Amino acid sequence: MAVQIAPSILSADFAKLGEAIHSLEQAGADVIHIDVMDGHFVPNLTFGPPVISTLRKYTRLPFDVHLMIENPERSLQAYRDAGADWITVHAEACTHLQRTLAQIRDMGALVGVALNPATSEHVLDYVYEDLDLILVMTVNPGFGGQSFLPSSVKKIQRIREQLVERGLRHVKIEVDGGIVPETAERCVNAGASILVAGSYVFRANSLGGAISSLRIH
Ligand code: DX5
Ligand code: ZN
Numbered sequence: 001m002a003v004q005i006a007p008s009i010l011s012a013d014f015a016k017l018g019e020a021i022h023s024l025e026q027a028g029a030d031v032i033h034i035d036v037m038d039g040h041f042v043p044n045l046t047f048g049p050p051v052i053s054t055l056r057k058y059t060r061l062p063f064d065v066h067l068m069i070e071n072p073e074r075s076l077q078a079y080r081d082a083g084a085d086w087i088t089v090h091a092e093a094c095t096h097l098q099r100t101l102a103q104i105r106d107m108g109a110l111v112g113v114a115l116n117p118a119t120s121e122h123v124l125d126y127v128y129e130d131l132d133l134i135l136v137m138t139v140n141p142g143f144g145g146q147s148f149l150p151s152s153v154k155k156i157q158r159i160r161e162q163l164v165e166r167g168l169r170h171v172k173i174e175v176d177g178g179i180v181p182e183t184a185e186r187c188v189n190a191g192a193s194i195l196v197a198g199s200y201v202f203r204a205n206s207l208g209g210a211i212s213s214l215r216i217h
Helices: 014-026 049-058 076-082 097-106 152-165 181-190 199-203 207-214
Strands: 004-007 032-037 063-068 086-090 110-115 133-137 172-176 194-197
Touching: 004 032, 004 207, 014 032, 014 049, 014 207, 032 049, 049 063, 049 076, 063 110, 063 194, 076 086, 076 097, 086 097, 086 133, 097 110, 133 152, 152 172, 152 181, 181 194, 181 207, 194 199, 194 207, 199 207
Parallel strands: 004 194, 032 063, 063 086, 086 110, 110 133, 133 172, 172 194
Antiparallel strands: none
């Protein structure tokens, strides 16, 4: 399966987000990962629908919107209208997870669910059929530049086994947090096919060099 690279603009210069997105497309990114934080679900605050909609004109790449917010069901439509192509909610933030996933499906976006490092993959048992994408957090969400938590590798393997057993190989596993070439390789070997990377990509001398160093064939 081809690996997709989804750079996170959390590590970009927020005063130049449009330019950053344009440069990421030129540098070979497959998807743009957009981290939405509400200061409640996570102890940090980023941007919401108005900023995302102004960024939409800078690229034709899909916007992978990672909602680290409480009560995401209340604002899904606003994110979709702002240009989100993939919408991922946290299982921990949804009281009625299946209903929220069905809402995303009805909006015509790709449906994702994210799991914090301490959340068991068993929360997915009754929603696998509702998903396009499972985002395994490999750090505790809230900040860029943290270290990869090795316990996530087993979780990725277990989810991959479930997908194979259930005949749902088309569902993608995305990993997010502490991704550098070495951790990328471990995640891909365990079954991940979308790699989010923020600080690694933006700290590099060349965006293109960083993106290609994460691709594993
Ligand atoms: C963390 C965010 C990540 C973050 C990853 O809460 O969800 O997408 O940008 O940053 P790095 O790659 O620096 O760990
Ligand atoms: Zn993210």
